[in-house]
Amino acid sequence: MNNNTNQEEKKRKILVLDASVVIPSSEVTLLEGLKVTVPEVRGELKDSTSEMKFSSMISSGELKEMEPTKESIEFVRRKSIEMGENLGDTDIKLISLAWELKSSGEKVILLTDDYGIQNVASMLDIPWKGVFQPGIREEVKWKWRCPACGKTYNELVRRCEYCGTQVRRTGIGRGRKTT
Numbered sequence: 422m423n424n425n426t427n428q429e430e431k432k433r434k435i436l437v438l439d440a441s442v443v444i445p446s447s448e449v450t451l452l453e454g455l456k457v458t459v460p461e462v463r464g465e466l467k468d469s470t471s472e473m474k475f476s477s478m479i480s481s482g483e484l485k486e487m488e489p490t491k492e493s494i495e496f497v498r499r500k501s502i503e504m505g506e507n508l509g510d511t512d513i514k515l516i517s518l519a520w521e522l523k524s525s526g527e528k529v530i531l532l533t534d535d536y537g538i539q540n541v542a543s544m545l546d547i548p549w550k551g552v553f554q555p556g557i558r559e560e561v562k563w564k565w566r567c568p569a570c571g572k573t574y575n576e577l578v579r580r581c582e583y584c585g586t587q588v589r590r591t592g593i594g595r596g597r598k599t600t
């Protein structure tokens with residue numbers, strides 16, 4: 422039998438990269454598969470070394486910037502709000518891109534160490550993978566906050582004890598840039 426047939430049957434993997442995995446120590450360049458991201462990730466890189474890494478991945482053609490459609494973005498935004506995830510625009514766009522690629526039948530994996538992104542990806546059935554420390558989840562401190570009266574909770578409650586409003590998560594994931 423020839424190998425080409427097997428190669429063709431094995432579907433190409435598409436890796437969607439979050440800013441949290443484009444850092445100097447990351448071995449993300451060693452991973453096989455087409456690597457894509459959204460242009461806004463560039464603005465979320467943590468330091469100049471990460472920016473250099475990102476730029477060289479782009480100029481070598483190893484990493485491609487893609488834009489999800491407005492429809493996907495709206496869909497993902499609505500879903501994440503429904504589940505109380507307070508994600509930034511870049512995070513929403515990344516998930517949208519992964520969701521869109523997956524919906525078009527691609528074999529996609531979202532690479533992120535951001536717990537909020539992982540959460541929404543799980544809910545949308547998008548396969549994801551963390552890249553760094555396996556113990557990362559324990560380092561993340563989450564809080565929930567009532568958007569109406571401002572009361573904060575350290576544990577998940579669906580409704581605010583004081584005013585009955587649906588409580589939103591406001592935790593800061595490791596690597597999430599706060600502006």
Ligand SMILES: [Zn+2]
Nearest residue numbers: 567570581584
């Ligand atoms: Zn309240």
